[in-house]
Amino acid sequence: MATIQLRQVEKLFGEFQAVKPMDLTIQSGEFVVLLGPSGCGKTTTLRMISGLETVTHGDIYLDDRLVTWLHPSERDIAFVFQFFALYPHMSVRQNIVFPLQAVGASRETIERRLSEVVDLLRIAHLLPLKPGKLSGGDKQRVALARALVRRPAAFLMDEPLGALDAEFRESMRAEIKQLHIEQEATTVYVTHDQVEAMAMGDRIVVMSDAEIQQVGTPAEVYYDPANLFVAQFIGSPGMNLAPGTVAGDLLSLPGGNNYRIAPEWQETLSNTQNGAADVLLGFRPEAAEIHVAGELSGEVYATELHGAYKMLHVSLQEEHDVVHIRSDRQADYPIGAGVRFDLKPDMVRFFNPHTEAALLAKRPPPVSRREVVFT
Amino acid sequence: MSTEAKSHVSETARPAVGGLRSSRRALSDRAIINIFIWPTLALLIAINVFPLFYSLYLSFTDYSAIANQAPVWIAFDNFARILASEQMWSVFATTGQYVLFSVVLQLLLGFGLALLAREKFFGSGIVTTLILAPMMLSPVVVGLFWKLMYNPTFGYFNYLLGFDNPALAPDWLASRIAGQPTPGLALLAVIIVDVWMWTPFVMLLILSGLKAIPDYLYEAAAIDRASSWFQFWRITLPQVAPLVLIAVLFRTIEAFNKSFDLVMGMTGGGPGDQTEVVAVNLYRQAFLGQWQTGRASALAYMVLIIIIAISNIYIRNLNKMRNQS
Ligand SMILES: Nc1ncnc2c1ncn2[C@@H]1O[C@H](COP(=O)(O)OP(=O)(O)OP(=O)(O)O)[C@@H](O)[C@H]1O
Ligand SMILES: [Mg+2]
Numbered sequence: 228m229a230t231i232q233l234r235q236v237e238k239l240f241g242e243f244q245a246v247k248p249m250d251l252t253i254q255s256g257e258f259v260v261l262l263g264p265s266g267c268g269k270t271t272t273l274r275m276i277s278g279l280e281t282v283t284h285g286d287i288y289l290d291d292r293l294v295t296w297l298h299p300s301e302r303d304i305a306f307v308f309q310f311f312a313l314y315p316h317m318s319v320r321q322n323i324v325f326p327l328q329a330v331g332a333s334r335e336t337i338e339r340r341l342s343e344v345v346d347l348l349r350i351a352h353l354l355p356l357k358p359g360k361l362s363g364g365d366k367q368r369v370a371l372a373r374a375l376v377r378r379p380a381a382f383l384m385d386e387p388l389g390a391l392d393a394e395f396r397e398s399m400r401a402e403i404k405q406l407h408i409e410q411e412a413t414t415v416y417v418t419h420d421q422v423e424a425m426a427m428g429d430r431i432v433v434m435s436d437a438e439i440q441q442v443g444t445p446a447e448v449y450y451d452p453a454n455l456f457v458a459q460f461i462g463s464p465g466m467n468l469a470p471g472t473v474a475g476d477l478l479s480l481p482g483g484n485n486y487r488i489a490p491e492w493q494e495t496l497s498n499t500q501n502g503a504a505d506v507l508l509g510f511r512p513e514a515a516e517i518h519v520a521g522e523l524s525g526e527v528y529a530t531e532l533h534g535a536y537k538m539l540h541v542s543l544q545e546e547h548d549v550v551h552i553r554s555d556r557q558a559d560y561p562i563g564a565g566v567r568f569d570l571k572p573d574m575v576r577f578f579n580p581h582t583e584a585a586l587l588a589k590r591p592p593p594v595s596r597r598e599v600v601f602t
Numbered sequence: 603m604s605t606e607a608k609s610h611v612s613e614t615a616r617p618a619v620g621g622l623r624s625s626r627r628a629l630s631d632r633a634i635i636n637i638f639i640w641p642t643l644a645l646l647i648a649i650n651v652f653p654l655f656y657s658l659y660l661s662f663t664d665y666s667a668i669a670n671q672a673p674v675w676i677a678f679d680n681f682a683r684i685l686a687s688e689q690m691w692s693v694f695a696t697t698g699q700y701v702l703f704s705v706v707l708q709l710l711l712g713f714g715l716a717l718l719a720r721e722k723f724f725g726s727g728i729v730t731t732l733i734l735a736p737m738m739l740s741p742v743v744v745g746l747f748w749k750l751m752y753n754p755t756f757g758y759f760n761y762l763l764g765f766d767n768p769a770l771a772p773d774w775l776a777s778r779i780a781g782q783p784t785p786g787l788a789l790l791a792v793i794i795v796d797v798w799m800w801t802p803f804v805m806l807l808i809l810s811g812l813k814a815i816p817d818y819l820y821e822a823a824a825i826d827r828a829s830s831w832f833q834f835w836r837i838t839l840p841q842v843a844p845l846v847l848i849a850v851l852f853r854t855i856e857a858f859n860k861s862f863d864l865v866m867g868m869t870g871g872g873p874g875d876q877t878e879v880v881a882v883n884l885y886r887q888a889f890l891g892q893w894q895t896g897r898a899s900a901l902a903y904m905v906l907i908i909i910i911a912i913s914n915i916y917i918r919n920l921n922k923m924r925n926q927s
């Protein structure tokens with residue numbers, strides 16, 4: 228298994244900058260997810276790592292080997308395409324052994340590896356079929372088998388579940404993750420689905436506008452987003468953001484709300500005063516606790532039952548500044564009713580509205596929060 | 603037709619609109635259909651269907667179109683005589699050689715050219731267009747034009763091959779080298795011209811097949827570490843195979859029939875009967891000498907049967923290939 232390093236890797240299509248200079252190191256055996264909205268350059272990044280796309284500037288290393296200008300076949304990486312890219316005129320069996328035959332592997336090796344991956348993915352019954360006869364999930368299994376059979380140094384997967392039905396995606400997700408755990412293979416996985424990214428990634432690389440916004444564990448990007456983009460992109464709904472003005476140790480929020488700033492934030496926030504609405508208060512829906520004597524108040528704007536819990540849309544001020552609050556499934560909130568709530572102090576974040584960057588507390592919030600909560 | 607149909611519908615839906623509109627639409631759809639279909643049908647029957655069946659009838663008779671005699675029914679005699687004639691077998695053999703060599707050469711060259719034309723290079727568009735030029739010429743013109751090219755005294759062909767003394771150079775169409783009879787040379791000359799003329803057609807068909815192969819297959823193959831050679835055998839060839847078969851089918855049929863113009867234009871079947879392919883022989887029997895219309899019809903039907911048989915084999919293979927992928 229290999230480490231993958233990108234150093235100032237950039238891609239231009241003519242004048243258009245598809246990937247801005249990017250630095251990224253992926254450890255051996257790590258499962259890294261490239262996550263971002265459509266068109267942000269995820270596929271291009273992956274294709275540059277594979278060698279299917281040339282880089283415009285910068286260098287790519289596999290382990291310590293400089294591979295920037297090597298042909299894909301010389302990089303020892305496997306690529307799983309979004310639309311499978313199976314060879315339509317070959318049977319499943321021929322598809323899977325193709326990479327071995329291409330390098331002239333011996334007949335015994337081919338048979339042995341074939342039976343290994345076929346057992347691993349439970350696709351023995353598909354071997355004589357042509358890809359055209361397979362369901363989406365089976366096609367994906369065959370594509371995975373074709374990648375696995377080679378035992379490459381790294382796997383690159385471009386939205387491998389993008390073409391599958393929702394119910395299938397979940398089980399295939401677990402299957403791929405399981406394969407990764409068994410094989411301990413360095414994997415770079417592209418998706419625009421944040422749930423998938425959270426569920427699968429050891430680390431997530433959040434991309435937008437052709438550049439990296441944040442690199443971190445799922446918990447880090449969820450609880451400590453580096454900027455407004457990550458805060459809103461991760462989570463459904465994204466992080467609640469309310470504009471506020473700092474006055475001493477109080478933050479005045481819309482609707483006449485005043486939030487008492489925790490001591491560790493006071494110094495950071497007092498340095499940012501440069502006009503009205505000079506800070507954005509951010510919190511996840513589950514960071515709010517509804518309480519009759521809550522510090523903040525708003526009016527129920529809408530409610531949604533999400534099965535295990537109820538999501539309240541609460542407007543801080545006359546149908547504006549709506550925030551999402553997670554509440555008890557059974558609680559009943561008529562629309563228009565007033566609610567009061569507190570924020571868990573360790574789950575409150577602040578952002579600079581001008582630079583859009585997250586502000587840092589004087590000392591890191593003293594919390595243990597390994598489990599990720601998302602919907 | 604479709605706009606006509608639409609306006610028809612909308613106007614029947616609004617019948618109350620004044621007389622001007624309806625008089626403008628004097629022709630109903632049905633009338634238009636009749637106007638187009640009946641003349642076509644009449645023409646088809648007159649020049650295709652009727653001769654087809656009439657010649658089938660004639661093939662079982664002794665009949666000459668210039669003799670003032672009614673056809674005499676002789677059942678299968680024409681067919682039996684053709685099959686028994688040694689000269690006819692030699693004509694079939696010549697035709698077989700002609701078809702085999704020209705189709706194989708066209709296929710190899712056409713495939714090669716298609717692989718080259720697939721690559722984008724500076725001026726690739728204009729080069730591809732130029733390559734297609736021979737195909738667009740009339741075979742008679744091509745025949746005459748190559749007759750000049752092959753001319754032993756002033757033709758360019760020998761000159762390009764490096765012969766500078768006409769006395770020692772091959773006289774292609776007369777099947778002689780330096781005055782010595784060299785059988786096969788004239789047939790080769792005709793095959794060369796057929797290849798020159800029809801390779802572009804094969805190239806065009808195969809090129810369209812090559813362009814239809816999705817890029818991602820080659821990307822997957824590059825990732826799978828397949829060499830160019832391996833990619834060619836395992837991806838390119840199987841993917842264009844159906845079009846190769848179609849090209850072969852077309853060229854085989856055409857080489858049987860349409861060789862006529864080219865051969866007549868260049869050698870008239872000579873020297874002797876060295877380039878006498880079936881199409882030329884057929885013409886000779888039908889329209890020269892005694893005008894053996896009955897026998898020529900029989901021969902024509904035999905060619906038809908051969909072509910149908912060959913086409914069937916190809917089409918079966920084509921379907922098999924389709925089912926596989
Ligand atoms: N070959 C190309 N030529 C020109 N522009 C390209 C090319 N390939 C990609 N682009 C552009 O580069 C940008 C990034 O594309 P890329 O495919 O990497 O996005 P992505 O993040 O994978 O998006 P998606 O989620 O839609 O797959 C897009 O704006 C795209 O239009
Ligand atoms: Mg993409």
